[in-house]
Structures are given as structure tokens and as C-alpha cells.
Amino acid sequence: MCIQLGKLRLQNGQDITIVSPLHMLMDKALMNEVSILVKLKHKNLVELVGYSIQGEIVHLVYHFATHATLNRVIHDPLSILSDWNKRYKILLEIARVLVYLHMQAPGPIIHGDIKSGNIVLDEIFYPKLSNFGVASKIEESDCTYVDQVYGTGRYMAPELRNKHCLSTKVDVYSFGVLVLETIFGYKVPANNKQLIEYVSTVTRYIDMGWKYLTQERISNPIDPKIDVDTSSIETFIKIGLSCTDSDPLHRPTKEEVVDMFLDESSVLRFLPKKEE
The missing domain is CATH 3.30.200.20 (Phosphorylase Kinase; domain 1)
Known part of the structure; x- marks a missing residue:
């Protein structure tokens, strides 16, 4: 630190x-x-x-005067970041900078520690990605095996944690957890699987509508501080799920994630099936 x-x-x-x-x-x-x-x-x-x-x-x-981190404004009970459009724009800008790192920068560059605490905001909530202490430049390949694993375990992709396999899909996974955290507004639990399983349970019923969720006695998981129509946020729950697919080959690239943010019709191609 x-x-x-x-x-x-x-x-x-x-x-x-x-x-x-x-x-x-x-x-x-x-x-x-x-x-x-x-x-x-x-x-x-x-x-x-x-x-x-x-x-x-x-x-x-x-060259930046940090007002707060995304982590702070999400989890502050008095947070003024209640406008979903602002949260959406923050996530979209971070997705775009990851496209730059993965596809346009001299690299590709793997940030390796995408999380809400590493996204700094100015007074108008304009985001910048920070903390490149564990970032890596890798050759273009599906997987580069590394001797040591760095990052924050709660956001860490399973193939990195278990097999020391580093690729751009590691950042995609962490971004997916970030999306879900930003929507639900509660801290990522120490056991990352708890979050993904909980979201999968909710998402399984999305197409049946929020009314059915109520009938099933599943409480509305959306951060109550967000001023948004819950039906309009379903797409972004699906984006979070597609990015956190347990198989990195099934996750979208960051370029495809940006496309999903801008065109909801492209989301269904990547929505994973619930694991049995």
C-alpha cells in the first residue's frame, strides 16, 4: 500500500x-x-x-487530484453517486482504457489488479485507472505462466489463482466482478464464489421478470442507493456474468465488452449457462 x-x-x-x-x-x-x-x-x-x-x-x-476512489463512493452509506448513468459511464470508460491496454498499447499490458479501490475519481466523477504496481507486459498468447501471483484475491480470475495462467482475460474477469459490485453496492466477499453464485441465481430468473423474483422471495439485489429502473439494469448484470465465466476462453474480450455496453443486443452471445 x-x-x-x-x-x-x-x-x-x-x-x-x-x-x-x-x-x-x-x-x-x-x-x-x-x-x-x-x-x-x-x-x-x-x-x-x-x-x-x-x-x-x-x-x-x-497529474491528477484524487477526490475519491470508486470503492469509497460505492460503499459510503451517504454516497451521492446515486445516478446509474454516472456509474455506467465510469464502467464504460474503464472498459475503454482496458481496450487500450490490451490492444493498442505497447504490450499487451495486463493491469492485474482491476478493482474499485484502484479507480480514482475527480470531483465530477471522471474516472482514471491507477496502481500499475503488479502490471505486466506479455507476449500475445492465450496464457503466460508466471511464478508468482499478485493482485487482490477477491477479484482474481480462477485460472490465475489456481494455475498461475496470466492473460488479458484475467483483467476481463476482474472487470466483471467490478461491474457486479457497482450494481449491487455491497463489498465483494472474501470468498469470490459466493458473489458469482448469488448473481447467477438472480440472473437465472431475469427473463421471467422482477415480479417472478418477488414471488420466489428473492429480494431485489440492486444497490438501493441507485436511482434506476431495475429492469433497465438487467443487461449489465448479464455483462458482469459473461466477464466472470469460469472458462477464460468463453469470456469476451474488452473490445467486445465495450460493444456490449453500447449495444445490448450483443450481450446474449456471451451470457454463460449456469454451472450445475
Whole structure:
């Protein structure tokens, strides 16, 4: 974990944030972040404008003044992020930056730790993806086997956790968990399978309508802080499920995920069958 040393406004009006590691292992992560971010440029990535190395201590300077993380605004009981359209736009922008990392950046680049805590927001909730400490540049292949696994277990794809298999589909899986978390508004449980099974139970009945869900005594799982017609959010539950398919070969690419956000008719191609 890093600590934010402070926010500054330069004479030219530019807002910057300075961060530093809490322990020595984070120095290596920050150097990895430097080596990757200096090669990348996208409107939804935190912009690294400089760094300082003093002995074994690293400080990074970002051109961004963080107002909050997505994790904070989702789980804050007094959250003002009640407009579903704003949450939708945040997810869409993160999907687009992952298309950049996977298909357009010098790479592909696997972020490796997609989660709500690594999405920073400004005062108008414009999102940027941060924390590239465990990111990896890989060759174009379905799977690259790695000796060590990094990331946040609750969002981690099963093939990475169990087989150390790293691919772009790892980020797709984490993004799917992020989508479901953003819709339901409760923290991802320590046992990730609990969340996916719960969502599958709900999604199995979506086509029968929310009225049937009530008859089955399944409570409405949508975050009560979201101001949205529940029937209009079914598509995004399905997107979350398609991204969290247990088989990485059945998950969509990030480009296909963006297409699903923009064209609901493309979702059905990827909706997984419920596992018995």
C-alpha cells in the first residue's frame, strides 16, 4: 500500500498528487509502475509526470487530484453517486482504457489488479485507472505462466489463482466482478464464489421478470442507493456474468465488452449457462 503525501496546485494551475510506499516491497512495485506508465498515454489513465529516487525510497508524482476512489463512493452509506448513468459511464470508460491496454498499447499490458479501490475519481466523477504496481507486459498468447501471483484475491480470475495462467482475460474477469459490485453496492466477499453464485441465481430468473423474483422471495439485489429502473439494469448484470465465466476462453474480450455496453443486443452471445 502507498500513502498519499499530499495534493499540490502548481503555479500553472496544474493539480498533482504525490505518493510514496509504506514498505520496501512497494518500492519495486512503484518502479514497475514507472517503467510501464512512462510508455502509456490515455485519458482514463493516471498520468505520471515525474518521480524521485532518494536512495531506496521512491516518490511518484501524478497529474491528477484524487477526490475519491470508486470503492469509497460505492460503499459510503451517504454516497451521492446515486445516478446509474454516472456509474455506467465510469464502467464504460474503464472498459475503454482496458481496450487500450490490451490492444493498442505497447504490450499487451495486463493491469492485474482491476478493482474499485484502484479507480480514482475527480470531483465530477471522471474516472482514471491507477496502481500499475503488479502490471505486466506479455507476449500475445492465450496464457503466460508466471511464478508468482499478485493482485487482490477477491477479484482474481480462477485460472490465475489456481494455475498461475496470466492473460488479458484475467483483467476481463476482474472487470466483471467490478461491474457486479457497482450494481449491487455491497463489498465483494472474501470468498469470490459466493458473489458469482448469488448473481447467477438472480440472473437465472431475469427473463421471467422482477415480479417472478418477488414471488420466489428473492429480494431485489440492486444497490438501493441507485436511482434506476431495475429492469433497465438487467443487461449489465448479464455483462458482469459473461466477464466472470469460469472458462477464460468463453469470456469476451474488452473490445467486445465495450460493444456490449453500447449495444445490448450483443450481450446474449456471451451470457454463460449456469454451472450445475
